[in-house]
Amino acid sequence: MKGFNELLDALGCKQNVLEKIKLVLLFWAATAGFSIILSLGHLFEINELSSIVFHIITWSIWLIWQSLIFSHNSKEKTLQNYRKIFYTQILPGITFGVALMMRPLSYGLFSNTELASWPIMILAGIPMFIGITLLFYGFREIGVTGSSFLTEYYEKPEKYLITSGIYAYIRHPIFLGGMIGALGAGMIFPSLLTFLLILINICILPFYIKIEDSRMKRIFGDQFVKYCQKTRGIFPKRLKKNSDKR
Numbered sequence: 001m002k003g004f005n006e007l008l009d010a011l012g013c014k015q016n017v018l019e020k021i022k023l024v025l026l027f028w029a030a031t032a033g034f035s036i037i038l039s040l041g042h043l044f045e046i047n048e049l050s051s052i053v054f055h056i057i058t059w060s061i062w063l064i065w066q067s068l069i070f071s072h073n074s075k076e077k078t079l080q081n082y083r084k085i086f087y088t089q090i091l092p093g094i095t096f097g098v099a100l101m102m103r104p105l106s107y108g109l110f111s112n113t114e115l116a117s118w119p120i121m122i123l124a125g126i127p128m129f130i131g132i133t134l135l136f137y138g139f140r141e142i143g144v145t146g147s148s149f150l151t152e153y154y155e156k157p158e159k160y161l162i163t164s165g166i167y168a169y170i171r172h173p174i175f176l177g178g179m180i181g182a183l184g185a186g187m188i189f190p191s192l193l194t195f196l197l198i199l200i201n202i203c204i205l206p207f208y209i210k211i212e213d214s215r216m217k218r219i220f221g222d223q224f225v226k227y228c229q230k231t232r233g234i235f236p237k238r239l240k241k242n243s244d245k246r
């Protein structure tokens with residue numbers, strides 16, 4: 001994936017395969033750790049209502065981080081500050097968000113929910129495929145530097161606003177892809193609670209779009225405002241491409 005060496009350089013790491021593997025393992029270890037912590041919550045949940053409240057509260061915590069804490073700590077746009085908050089803010093925030101998306105799946109894995117029948121599992125493959133496709137094309141455009149927020153700490157971040165590829169149609173393909181993929185994964189363990197967890201994930205989308213768009217406007221200014229006029233958050237405005245990378 002493009003941009004890996006730039007991220008390693010910003011973090012003060014050597015640009016080699018071993019460092020890349022260590023960073024990837026760190027990402028998935030943190031994601032797995034948060035998933036386990038969130039799933040262990042069901043041991044203290046007396047009924048489905050408490051499970052739903054727990055999921056809403058944890059999503060609320062993440063949205064507060066996204067809109068207030070992370071935005072505040074990232075005001076100093078220097079690579080030195082990026083290196084400082086990467087391990088304390090950026091990496092935990094990203095992996096916690098991924099763990100929340102995958103909550104329906106992790107709940108099924110850590111509970112006694114039975115696996116779905118083969119027809120349902122095959123059907124679950126459809127949203128999983130769509131989600132993976134969106135993730136692939138999203139990451140292909142913004143690379144590691146974009147997905148890790150590194151480009152926002154460059155001297156002139158407005159030069160790095162990506163509006164090409166899938167971003168010419170929608171503004172948040174990675175978050176949408178994660179949600180759709182998690183929906184399919186959650187279908188593997190069908191239950192009322194799993195369905196409600198998935199429903200909450202879907203309801204989070206408009207809140208995320210509003211918060212992230214507001215944050216991007218502060219970073220990219222009028223350039224992002226014009227981009228928003230040509231695209232929508234998660235639904236394509238039209239099939240014709242709107243713009244290219246600037």
